Amino acid sequence: MIYQHLLVAVDLTEECDPVIKRAMALAQPTNAKVSLVHIVEPMAMAFGGDVPMDLSQLQQQQFDQAKERMDHLFIKYSDIQRGDSHLTYGQPRQEIHKLAKEQNCDLIVVGSHGRHGLALLLGSTANDVLHGAPCDVLAVRLQKD
Numbered sequence: 001m002i003y004q005h006l007l008v009a010v011d012l013t014e015e016c017d018p019v020i021k022r023a024m025a026l027a028q029p030t031n032a033k034v035s036l037v038h039i040v041e042p043m044a045m046a047f048g049g050d051v052p053m054d055l056s057q058l059q060q061q062q063f064d065q066a067k068e069r070m071d072h073l074f075i076k077y078s079d080i081q082r083g084d085s086h087l088t089y090g091q092p093r094q095e096i097h098k099l100a101k102e103q104n105c106d107l108i109v110v111g112s113h114g115r116h117g118l119a120l121l122l123g124s125t126a127n128d129v130l131h132g133a134p135c136d137v138l139a140v141r142l143q144k145d
């Protein structure tokens, strides 16, 4: 099977480099399209919903910082088209699935820490994305901290 459009989920830490590199290596022989996606989680969601203060300014700062980091990635990986990539608010699993469907992606690429034991209870985005994914998912194994 030849993949035609890879959607790479990036957390915008230095850990996204091996994930992007793996996706680009996969895409290169067939000239497949590679898009990036980063999801900014609403702060109220992170704090469990009810927060008795206005988080809009902080939220905007978080979004601006994410945009800046995405811009650095486009400079570093100039083969990736800025126009095909996405920065949006929401819950990572939901938004990544939605985008993969909308953009007809046939492979989602995520990083995976291979957590086990108690750390598993904290959840992993790779695991989350895998469940109910509308296409194949590649989990790129990341080095342990």
Ligand code: AMP
Binding pocket: 008, 009, 010, 011, 015, 016, 019, 037, 038, 039, 040, 041, 092, 109, 110, 111, 112, 113, 123, 124, 125, 126
């Ligand atoms: P985690 O399980 O949260 O440590 O993240 C593992 C992988 O999930 C990362 O390497 C990314 O591929 C993806 N990921 C995590 N957070 C996000 C996010 N906010 N937006 C897009 N992808 C993410």
